[in-house]
Structures are given as structure tokens and as C-alpha cells.
Amino acid sequence: MLVAVLPEGAGGLLRPLADDGTPADPERRVADLVEAVRRIEATDRPRWLWASTADVYPRLVRAGVRIERCYDLELAEALVLGAEGRWGQPRSLASASARLAGLPVPPDPPSRAALPPGEFQESLFELETASGSPAELVDVHAAQRTRVAGLAELPSAHSFPARAGSMRTLIAAESAGALVAAEMGLAGLPWRADVHDALLRELLGAPSPVGGPPARLVELNTRLNVALGRRVHPDSPAELLRAFARVGIVLRSTRRWELQHVDHPAVPILLEYKELYRLWVAHGWSWLEQWVTGGRFRAEYIPGGVVSGRWATRGGGALQIPKVVRKAVVADPGWTLVVADAGQLEPRVLAAVSADRRLARAAAEGDLYAALAAEAFEGDRAKAKLALLGAMYGQTGGDAAPALAALRRFYPTAWDLVEEAARTGETGGLVRTWLGRTCPPPSVTWRDGFDQPGEGVEADTRGGARGRARGRFTRNFVIQGTAAEWALVLLARLRAALSGMRAELVFFQHDEVVVHCPLDEAAEVARAVRAAGDEARRLLFGDTEVRFPLDVSVVERYSDAK
DNA sequence: TGATGAGGCGCC
DNA sequence: AAAGGGCGCCTCATCA
Known part of the structure; x- marks a missing residue:
């Protein structure tokens, strides 16, 4: 059973559908969408059909409502368009509906993802009134089913043929991933600001009271000036090239791997400066202030944000957290982190x-x-x-x-x-x-x-x-993208296995997943992750003898994993 | 002044 | 050890 959902202020329109997507019951209007979904999910567990998980689901989660399954029409539209050789055409409900009707296709509205980070966070609290009608949802969904069924007949000058069955799996996995992304973004990664601050002070020295570089960077800059015989701004590559040229060293760039081969007293100082400078600008005190609230780092995950199918994130550089900073990721008292990492995923x-x-x-x-x-x-x-x-x-x-x-x-x-x-x-x-x-x-x-x-x-x-x-x-696309699919299926299976537990998915990075759970759930979570990996292997590759082993660590701190 | 591209580097 | 693929995001430099 499916239920099509179109939000409308605090309420919305619901349309129950049969499994094949044909309307089963008349459309009805509910005044309180959250309560309606809560009630129907508790009794019927339908697959919810909506235009965009990112638009609808966060407010349900914030109200304490979780659902088991959905069909994300816009994510599906993008996948099907790509398979049809129409990559990049607008994917919104309004656009897909217009295309279906043979009308001029409007461009996609600017997505939340295009908003500046601060506004993005705020937008999650807005009550969205989606454009379109339940009838459009139903029609576009039905058309997608037909188009997917027709994929097997498309000409195939591709690495792998487009198959109806696997595209259905992909759409289901992509949709499940969108649920995880919304939940994980709201849950946030446990983050100890005090530990992070202590770490920064240890590596960078005292922060400048006026927002300038911290003590250690100032000191390194001074030593660099001495070593090069003139004042330099180490963050200006052009200036560095000139300064090195003046001491008789001609560089093609100031990249680390090039500097490493240069024998000059300024080089080790500069390399240390670069490393610490990056820590300061990318994951320093201002990062901490902007991104960590209430003991959590809340990243914004964008499923399918990378063309290969990997997720992207916006703001906070969630997928580039330096290893050294992971010391600040600490489980709550009485809780622990289960970190699972798929080793050698792409060659497998x-x-x-x-x-x-x-x-x-x-x-x-x-x-x-x-x-x-x-x-x-x-x-x-x-x-x-x-x-x-x-x-x-x-x-x-x-x-x-x-x-x-x-x-x-x-x-x-x-x-x-x-x-x-x-x-x-x-x-x-x-x-x-x-x-x-x-x-x-x-x-x-x-x-x-x-x-x-x-x-x-x-x-x-x-x-x-x-x-x-x-x-x-x-x-690389065929390998990286298929690896992303394996990880996506693992994530979806793991999410299902964790429902009913207190454990929460809190981080996902390409081939690595972190679950935050009470200590007494850790063993079960570890089993669940391994089982999810096995299910992903079977779903994608059937009875292949290839294994996808997971390194699973149960740790208090993320940095202690592996 | 604001937008854009390049250089650089963090992660997988 | 670097270099091949994918990103996000910081800075500086440049240009309209």
C-alpha cells in the first residue's frame, strides 16, 4: 500500500494508492499532517509517496514521528531521467508533471541545498506548502513505474544494461537513504566542544582575542620570515613563490608534495604552518561556534548529491573532518559509538x-x-x-x-x-x-x-x-558509484534493524557508518551492521563469493576506532 | 563591492 | 611517495 502525501501548511492532502500506484481511496484533507502520518504509520506501515523527503520528513522527525518506507519522487525522477539519456532535466514534481502533460517544463525551484547554510537550517523549521496536487503525484509516480518497466528495452551502449528490476531497487535504496539523511542530520554527531577547544589550544596555542591567527601560527610565521629573509604571508602562494625564488629556489607550485623535496630551512616551518593553518581556518574555533550546538555537530546530508551516487554535505565540511579533530567526537555518558568501516570496498x-x-x-x-x-x-x-x-x-x-x-x-x-x-x-x-x-x-x-x-x-x-x-x-564512475550503492543498501538495512532500539545513526561517510547507542546495545548494533553488510552484498550480487568485510569498533571516541 | 576561478588540502 | 577518481571549503587574485 502507498499513501501519497502533499503538505499544506500544518495539514495536508492524503491519497491512498494500491501497490501498483492506482488510486484506491478518495483523497482526503487532514488538518494535522504529523498526527495523521503517526496514526497511519502505526496501523498500516504504508510506503509514503511524496515529492521530496528533504521537504516533508524533517518536520515529522522533529515531532517524533518516524516512518519505515517512502518513495521519493524527485530522487526517482533524476535516476530515471538519467537512465533515459535525459540527464540533468528538471526533476521537481511540477517539472515532471509538466513534462508528462507535454507542457513547457519549468526549471526546478532553487532547492534548500542552494540556500546559505544558516538559512538552510532555518528552512527545516518552516511549514512547507508544496506546489502541485495529489493527482500530479499519482500521475508522475504511475508514469515513472511505466518508464522503469521500459528501461530494459532501452538501447544499451553502457557498462551495465538498464534493468527494470535493479532500477526499482535503486529507487527504493535512494529513498531509504533520504530518510536516513534527514534523521541523521537532525540527530547530529555527538561533539564535545570542550574537548575540541582543548585540542585546538594544544596544537594552535591561545586564540587571538581579536580573531587573528592564534599564537602558534604567529610564531611560525615569524620563524618563516626569518628563514626566508623577508616578511611573507604564507597563505599567498604567489608571494611564497617569489620569496623562494629570491633565495634561489624556483618552485612550480607551493603544494606540499613539491615542497617536501626542497632542502631549505624554511620548508619544515612552512609545512607545519600549512597544516595548522588549515586546522585553524577549517575546523577551528569559528567552525566550532557555527556548527556545534547542544553537544552535537549537525551536518546537512544531501543524498545523491554527487553524480556517482555518493552523498554530499553542505556546511561544516562533514565529510572532511580531519582525523585529529575526531578526538572531539565522544559518546554521551553511558553510551558508546559503534564505528563500522568497509575495508577495500572499491576493489571488492x-x-x-x-x-x-x-x-x-x-x-x-x-x-x-x-x-x-x-x-x-x-x-x-x-x-x-x-x-x-x-x-x-x-x-x-x-x-x-x-x-x-x-x-x-x-x-x-x-x-x-x-x-x-x-x-x-x-x-x-x-x-x-x-x-x-x-x-x-x-x-x-x-x-x-x-x-x-x-x-x-x-x-x-x-x-x-x-x-x-x-x-x-x-x-571510476562504475566502481565508485556501485560502491556507493552497496553502502546505501547497507545503510537502509541497518536503519531497519535499529528501529525499535535506542541506537541512532549519527554519521555516514562513503564506506563508513557510526551508530551512537547505549552501552548495552553495542553488541547487537555491531551484529546488525555486519548483517546489513551481508544483506547488501546478497541484494546486489547474489551468491558471489566476494566478501565485504567490515571493521567494527566499539569505542568511546571516534578517533579510537580501528 | 561582489562574483568567479585557481591554488591548496581535508576526507573517502 | 605520488598519482589516478570523487567531493567541500578556505584563501587569494582578478575582473566586471
Whole structure:
């Protein structure tokens, strides 16, 4: 059973539908949407059909209402458009409805995600009156079902064919992910501001009372001035290049890896400055003030925000929290953190999707690289890792060349899969993930101003640096995107397993998940994470012998994981 | 003055 | 150890 929901102030319109999406009961208006959903969820557990989870669900969660399943029409629209070769067309309910009716398609309204961070937070408290009608929801949903069923017949110049069944799975997983994202964003990551502050003082020294650089940075800057024989602003690359040139050192850039090869007393000082400077500007006191409230860091998660299907976040740099700062992530008293990290996820995904028999056998082991090394790289684990990463990221020459040759010889089926994805991209084609997420067309991934979709695109794409860049992108897309799908399914299964417990999902980062739970639930949560990983493997890859082992730690502090 | 791009670096 | 893929976000430099 489905129930279509259209919010309207504090109330809304509800329309029950049969499983096939056809209306089952007349539409009705409720004055209190939260209470209506609470009641219907308790008795019927329907799949809720709405235009956008991000617009509707947060207010339900804040009122203490959680739902089990939903169908996010806009996320689904984006996936189906991509599979149909119409990537990037407007996806809102209004746009999809207009497209269906053959009317001019309005652009998507600016999404919440486009708001400045502060306003984004506030917007979550607004009562949204969505545009559109329940009839439009019902019609667009029905049309999506038909379009999904037709996907199997689409011409397939892609890594994986578009299959109706897997697209349904993908839409369900994407929708479940949106529920997790909303809940996790509201729950927040436990964050001890006092611990963070102590850490900053230890590394950076005392903060400046007027907002300038802290003591340690001032000191390092002074020492740098001395070492270079003149005053410099270390945050200005141009100035640094000039200063180094003046002491006889010509640099192409001031990147760390380039500086590291330079023998000059200023270099270690500058490297230390850069590291601490970054900590100060990106995760210093102002970050703490802006993003941590009530003992929680509340990130804004955007499911499907990355073209590969990975999540994005906005504000607070939630996916880039430096390891050193993770000391401030501390469980509440009497609670603990269960941290689960999928090791070697992407090479395992390659083994599973390619069904390369030898690679799959290696991926049945706990340490895939070691197994590979024993078989094909004379026991050299580092070389095995280099080869596999090089094949997935598109490295061609350099030190990796011999390793790549060995990989190609021993694992030809896996090799062919990534090579085929790369060739497809180089010649202007599209690739898909295992469940059917389609990569954007070349016109979207080229960001140079003069690239226009249409004439000349294919010719420009073939050969040349740009074509090779596109090939590296599509080569990686099929692996990274499929890994994101495995993680998404794990997340959805884990969320289901945790319902009814006090445990809460509080963080998710590509292949790693953190659950905050009472101490006495930790063992069960750890079991649930492993079970969710197994279910994700089975759902995606059936009876593959590839394993997706999870490193699970039960810790008080995030920094103590692993 | 505000917008944009480049340089740089944190995470996976 | 770096370099291949994906991001967000900070700064400076430049341009309208």
C-alpha cells in the first residue's frame, strides 16, 4: 500500500494508492499532517509517496514521528531521467508533471541545498506548502513505474544494461537513504566542544582575542620570515613563490608534495604552518561556534548529491573532518559509538561486478591486496595495491606500468571491465553503475566555458587530454558509484534493524557508518551492521563469493576506532 | 563591492 | 611517495 502525501501548511492532502500506484481511496484533507502520518504509520506501515523527503520528513522527525518506507519522487525522477539519456532535466514534481502533460517544463525551484547554510537550517523549521496536487503525484509516480518497466528495452551502449528490476531497487535504496539523511542530520554527531577547544589550544596555542591567527601560527610565521629573509604571508602562494625564488629556489607550485623535496630551512616551518593553518581556518574555533550546538555537530546530508551516487554535505565540511579533530567526537555518558568501516570496498566491488573468477577468489579473503600479491605480484602487497588502484583510477604510466601489466595478465576479465568503461567515456558514451545510475553526459562534466553540448562534442571527446580525462571519469564512475550503492543498501538495512532500539545513526561517510547507542546495545548494533553488510552484498550480487568485510569498533571516541 | 576561478588540502 | 577518481571549503587574485 502507498499513501501519497502533499503538505499544506500544518495539514495536508492524503491519497491512498494500491501497490501498483492506482488510486484506491478518495483523497482526503487532514488538518494535522504529523498526527495523521503517526496514526497511519502505526496501523498500516504504508510506503509514503511524496515529492521530496528533504521537504516533508524533517518536520515529522522533529515531532517524533518516524516512518519505515517512502518513495521519493524527485530522487526517482533524476535516476530515471538519467537512465533515459535525459540527464540533468528538471526533476521537481511540477517539472515532471509538466513534462508528462507535454507542457513547457519549468526549471526546478532553487532547492534548500542552494540556500546559505544558516538559512538552510532555518528552512527545516518552516511549514512547507508544496506546489502541485495529489493527482500530479499519482500521475508522475504511475508514469515513472511505466518508464522503469521500459528501461530494459532501452538501447544499451553502457557498462551495465538498464534493468527494470535493479532500477526499482535503486529507487527504493535512494529513498531509504533520504530518510536516513534527514534523521541523521537532525540527530547530529555527538561533539564535545570542550574537548575540541582543548585540542585546538594544544596544537594552535591561545586564540587571538581579536580573531587573528592564534599564537602558534604567529610564531611560525615569524620563524618563516626569518628563514626566508623577508616578511611573507604564507597563505599567498604567489608571494611564497617569489620569496623562494629570491633565495634561489624556483618552485612550480607551493603544494606540499613539491615542497617536501626542497632542502631549505624554511620548508619544515612552512609545512607545519600549512597544516595548522588549515586546522585553524577549517575546523577551528569559528567552525566550532557555527556548527556545534547542544553537544552535537549537525551536518546537512544531501543524498545523491554527487553524480556517482555518493552523498554530499553542505556546511561544516562533514565529510572532511580531519582525523585529529575526531578526538572531539565522544559518546554521551553511558553510551558508546559503534564505528563500522568497509575495508577495500572499491576493489571488492570491481571483483563482484566483473565476476573475474581469480579476482573474486582473492576478494573472498580478508585482505584482498595480500591475496593478490601472493598470486600475481611475488608477494609484493604494495605493488598489488598500486596496480588495482591504478586500474580503477586510470593511471597509465610511471611506476605503476609493470604492476598494471601483471594485473592485466592475471585478471583479464576485471581489467576488461574498467577498460571498456574508459573507452566508452573517451568516445563520448555513457556508463552506468550496477543498479543503473547513469553518469552525466560529456557536456555536463566539461566545465570549460566553450564546451557546448551538440555539435563537435564527439569529435572533441575522442582522443586528446579531455577525452582521456573523461575516460578516467567513466572508468571510476562504475566502481565508485556501485560502491556507493552497496553502502546505501547497507545503510537502509541497518536503519531497519535499529528501529525499535535506542541506537541512532549519527554519521555516514562513503564506506563508513557510526551508530551512537547505549552501552548495552553495542553488541547487537555491531551484529546488525555486519548483517546489513551481508544483506547488501546478497541484494546486489547474489551468491558471489566476494566478501565485504567490515571493521567494527566499539569505542568511546571516534578517533579510537580501528 | 561582489562574483568567479585557481591554488591548496581535508576526507573517502 | 605520488598519482589516478570523487567531493567541500578556505584563501587569494582578478575582473566586471
